[in-house]
Amino acid sequence: MHKKIRLLISISILGLLALSGIQGYLINNTYKLEKTAFISETKKSISRLDDLSPKLDGINETLRDNFLNLIADYYVKKITKKQVLETMNAYSDSINRFYITSYEKELKEKEIGYDLKFQKIVNTIIVLDTTGIKNDTIFSSTKTPSFHLLGHKFSREEGHEVSNSLWLTDHDFNREVDGKMTSIIFNLQLETEDRMNIDGWEKIVLGRMASLLFISIGIFLLVFGLLFYSIKSLITQKKIADIKTDFVNNITHELKTPLSTLTLATKMLQNDEMIVVSPRSKGIVSTIERQNIRLQKLIDQVLNNSLGYQEIQLHKEIVPTQEYLKLIIDDFQLSLDSKKIKINKNIKIKEQISIDKFYFTTAISNVLENAVKYGKERVEINVSATFDGAFVLSISDNGIGIPKNEVPFLFDKFYRVGNKEVHNVKGLGLGLYYTNQIIKAHQGKIEVKSEENSGATFTITIPSNN
Known part of the structure; x- marks a missing residue:
């Protein structure tokens, strides 16, 4: 990133110098023309x-x-x-x-x-x-x-x-x-x-030529000022982003230690018959364990999402597509408590695909979880997969949908649809960003089509030669 910023600054400075050279050349030509015209006028008059x-x-x-x-x-x-x-x-x-x-x-x-x-x-x-x-x-x-x-x-x-x-x-x-x-x-x-x-x-x-010179100098100073301000803002934003990343990484790592201790203590409480003898005690310990697991998942999500797709190290393997997708969906259904969620599968492809199973499973799970989070009272999810020169996975739902003006920002880090202060659905706004990074790391792309109150369709495309 530092190299890119230095390259950008160098190109900007070279561009400014080139612009200054062109402007100087044009002013010099104008000066010569004005001189010739002035001399000619005087010659004509005498x-x-x-x-x-x-x-x-x-x-x-x-x-x-x-x-x-x-x-x-x-x-x-x-x-x-x-x-x-x-x-x-x-x-x-x-x-x-x-x-x-x-x-x-x-x-x-x-x-x-x-x-x-x-x-x-x-x-x-x-x-x-x-x-x-x-x-x-x-x-x-x-x-x-x-x-x-x-x-x-x-x-x-x-x-x-x-x-x-x-x-x-x-x-x-x-x-x-x-x-x-x-x-x-x-x-x-x-x-x-x-x-x-x-x-x-x-x-x-x-x-x-006074007016031309003043305008030219004014434009040059304006461009120079804008360039200086832009470069200064870019460097400042980069420093702030680095500080943010370092802070998030440090605080999440610091939180890992007490959470690990809390996990160990919870297991000890569950195994101690003297403590969990009453149903009320069992319920309290179970609540502590669930919230502890949830908190650990949130921290892991923050850590993982600090990586860009260029930094994700894939360990690809050839997997049978049909069996792999059905297994993911079946495991996801088992994790759901509600009986009001229905998942329809339309997966009839025999081709194999080269992917990193861990990361790709995370990407698909994030999209499925998103469909459940923003679903209506009765959630219906349709999953289909085809192979026509490229692997195409489509996941659609009947949820609340996404306003058209917010669709372009859906895969931005920390972006959440709707009111930024009040959310009925909890989350960090990192799931879809991380999913997009994983798909990019596989040289693929993810697209979304949606309208408000009409559900959403996410389409993942992975080239066969990735």
């Missing part, structure tokens, strides 16, 4: 801010014209690549503060509701000749960090991509080459990237 704002669009146009002039000077070899980048960087720095102020004003009008930083960076600058074959790379982010063009400065890791722009077009400029004004044409490939940085986006996403 994606065309540059184009729709006249101020920002004007700044971009001015920067673009300045940049194209630098490329034209580079194309005719007036400046170097380094000078292109340095000049461009200096110019962007000069207008950047105005750009940021204008951008933040546009954001404020949109009422986004949280702090946001924006930047425009350059990933690639490539000049191509008119043939489109010869490429001259001025800048590439694959070799060096991205070139900051406009907006706030923050690292790539701190931001999120909003959009990419690839500008591929041809340009016509007039430049003085070798003292002559010459029209030059070149193709330009410019790849820019818009990025944003949302201050405290993690808190915003978690805030959107």
